[in-house]
Amino acid sequence: MNLTRLWAVSRKEAIQLRRDPRSLAMAFLLPVALLIFFGYAISYDVKNIEMAVLDESGSERSRALIEAFESSGYFNVIEYPASYGELDPLLDRGRVRLVLVIPPTFETDLQTVRGAAVQILLDGADANTATIAQNYATAILARYSANVVSQGRSLVLPAEAETRVWFNETLESRNMIVPGLVAVIMSIIAAMLTALTIAREWERGTMEQLSATPVQRLEVVLGKLLPYVAIGLFDVAVAIVAGLLVFDVPLRGNILLLTVLTLLFLLGALSFGMFISAAVKSQVLATQVALQTTYLPAILLSGFIFSISTMPLALRAITYAVPARYYVTVTKGIFLKGVGPGVLWVEAVAMVIFAAVGLTLAIRSFKKELA
Amino acid sequence: MPEAVQVRELTRKFGDFVAVDRVSFAVEEGEIFGFLGPNGAGKTTTIKMLTGLLHPTSGSAWVAGFDVLKQIESVKANLGYMSQLFSLYPDLTVLENIQLFAGLYGVGNDRFAERRDWVLEMARLSDHGDRLTGELPLGFKQRLALGCAVLHQPPILFLDEPTSGVDPISRRNFWDLIYGFAATGTTVLVSTHYMEEAEYCHRIAVMNRGSIIALDRPAALKGAIREPILEVTVDNAPRAVETLRRAPGVLEVTMFGRAVHAMVEDRATAQREIPRLLSAAGQRVESIEPIEPSLEDVFVSFVKRAGGTVAG
Numbered sequence: 001m002n003l004t005r006l007w008a009v010s011r012k013e014a015i016q017l018r019r020d021p022r023s024l025a026m027a028f029l030l031p032v033a034l035l036i037f038f039g040y041a042i043s044y045d046v047k048n049i050e051m052a053v054l055d056e057s058g059s060e061r062s063r064a065l066i067e068a069f070e071s072s073g074y075f076n077v078i079e080y081p082a083s084y085g086e087l088d089p090l091l092d093r094g095r096v097r098l099v100l101v102i103p104p105t106f107e108t109d110l111q112t113v114r115g116a117a118v119q120i121l122l123d124g125a126d127a128n129t130a131t132i133a134q135n136y137a138t139a140i141l142a143r144y145s146a147n148v149v150s151q152g153r154s155l156v157l158p159a160e161a162e163t164r165v166w167f168n169e170t171l172e173s174r175n176m177i178v179p180g181l182v183a184v185i186m187s188i189i190a191a192m193l194t195a196l197t198i199a200r201e202w203e204r205g206t207m208e209q210l211s212a213t214p215v216q217r218l219e220v221v222l223g224k225l226l227p228y229v230a231i232g233l234f235d236v237a238v239a240i241v242a243g244l245l246v247f248d249v250p251l252r253g254n255i256l257l258l259t260v261l262t263l264l265f266l267l268g269a270l271s272f273g274m275f276i277s278a279a280v281k282s283q284v285l286a287t288q289v290a291l292q293t294t295y296l297p298a299i300l301l302s303g304f305i306f307s308i309s310t311m312p313l314a315l316r317a318i319t320y321a322v323p324a325r326y327y328v329t330v331t332k333g334i335f336l337k338g339v340g341p342g343v344l345w346v347e348a349v350a351m352v353i354f355a356a357v358g359l360t361l362a363i364r365s366f367k368k369e370l371a
Numbered sequence: 372m373p374e375a376v377q378v379r380e381l382t383r384k385f386g387d388f389v390a391v392d393r394v395s396f397a398v399e400e401g402e403i404f405g406f407l408g409p410n411g412a413g414k415t416t417t418i419k420m421l422t423g424l425l426h427p428t429s430g431s432a433w434v435a436g437f438d439v440l441k442q443i444e445s446v447k448a449n450l451g452y453m454s455q456l457f458s459l460y461p462d463l464t465v466l467e468n469i470q471l472f473a474g475l476y477g478v479g480n481d482r483f484a485e486r487r488d489w490v491l492e493m494a495r496l497s498d499h500g501d502r503l504t505g506e507l508p509l510g511f512k513q514r515l516a517l518g519c520a521v522l523h524q525p526p527i528l529f530l531d532e533p534t535s536g537v538d539p540i541s542r543r544n545f546w547d548l549i550y551g552f553a554a555t556g557t558t559v560l561v562s563t564h565y566m567e568e569a570e571y572c573h574r575i576a577v578m579n580r581g582s583i584i585a586l587d588r589p590a591a592l593k594g595a596i597r598e599p600i601l602e603v604t605v606d607n608a609p610r611a612v613e614t615l616r617r618a619p620g621v622l623e624v625t626m627f628g629r630a631v632h633a634m635v636e637d638r639a640t641a642q643r644e645i646p647r648l649l650s651a652a653g654q655r656v657e658s659i660e661p662i663e664p665s666l667e668d669v670f671v672s673f674v675k676r677a678g679g680t681v682a683g
Contacts, residue, residue, distance in 0.1 A: 002477070004474055004477060005474060005475050005477070007474065008470070008471050008473075008474025008475050009471075009474075009475075011470070011471070011474070012460065012463065012467070012471045015462075015463055015467055016460065016462050016463065019462050020462070204458070204460075204461065205454070205456045205458045206458050206459070206460055208424060208454055208456075208458055209452070209454065209458040209459065209516075210475070211423075211424055212422050212423070212424060212447060212450075212452035212454075212520075213447060213472065213475040213476055214444050214447040214448045214475070214476065214477070215475050216444070
């Protein structure tokens, strides 16, 4: 390997990149756009759920319960129907998602050992929101009950599950999404960036002139990779800063470890794009193939949105071949859990393998006539 | 004289198609060696095998003393290559292209400034170093491509139809450059389908359908044609070709602009019979003169002698 030749290729690639608006947009605008788009669009958090209350008790205690719902921040009481008959249209028309019915005997029942029952009606059409609303409502009721007990009533709570969520205490879905998103975006961008680079040389006939010089395959591949690795690291840095500042995502782990693993992932993903480029020799086709082979697996099979552990066995087996899976684990682990190499070594090994396989594929995909 | 290029039984097949069929020749140092033939004759394939861009199917070749099968990097370091398709980077400036190829060919910092200025001057681009290469007129692009191919002052230069698509004056200027290289000891191997370009070469390999059917100096090749050639000027050349193609004693008819070249068995008989035949067919003959054979006549003659038809 000759460093002068490698550097000549890198320099040329960087100049070409600088003059190509399409590549520039892909390198610098697309990642930020995707981050903002996904960061705001994907959210499982349910807030300000519209609800109605049928308060048949009309007591001090029932008003306290309603107050507990309102002050939770999750619910917004917008309707106070007077009778059962008025409830159905509210749910039917989707005006409210949850209805709380407090029976007339509520206050007196609270004094008994059996306790009081309230009724909660949910709009199950959106099952996800319904489940979350139900969980919030149950939690509010539990806290209300505990309050009642602590005020010296005779209610007995023999055992209580005290739930604490680790790593993402507030259960903000954004905290889960943004770190994974960095990984998904880089999977897509990296392959797309290099997908153009070799195909362009074939289309323009410059590959032949390049091949007639003493430059070696390894020098061409590494030389071409260098500017893109720099861009990739820059993109990840921007995404991390945006995650911290715009989305308030915590970064608990070691940033150096994240950088090293990111570098390995980028090497693999960029080489993979180059392999596609050299294999299909057409810029349009290469971009398509790069997008198709990275986009869906990165989103669906990486554990970014859908938990891998709940997938069917066959699908779970496939995820092991999706590089984004390991990188998603890395970003989530370092961001949220602050884990170190002791935990992420499996992913680190996977990254090394990915980078080595990517590079080998890229180098071998060149015409073997190249020295 | 030592041999700059030596080729033995070089063959390249693409599936069942034999693009180059057991070609052998040797080129001396400082020689301008031409490949003449129509498209598809195997010129480009031969050059690509010698420059390490294509693996030969069989046979062997040495360039600058290095084996093209085993010492490909040394071979490439000792040659300059310019292809028929302009292939510098269009989105790089003139200077950036020069810098790139200087890097790829390992032109050191000590020599770079001098070589860069030399290329700029040779390509007449001294004042346009910062222009994008893609915006240059074709003639300038080709000179720049040539300059980039010889930045490292290689002993051997391969030019694959270097002047295709440019006007005759640019072509003439380009050949002046080639003569300049040869004068300083550079060996030049050049392919062309322009007959008049082939005349500039020291020796020519006439290729057709993958084989070399003749190899000699241009004058010797012309001298090898025993059949006389008559140039017939007529009012309608295409029709005259049709008429003469079926005429007895006429071996080959080729159209040259408004005139027709006829290779004949016997000069006196033909000079008498051809005007008669054409007049009978209602065509007017303005003149009929014996001429020296051109390389095109040579090409046609050798193809016929090899018992083949012209590929392309």
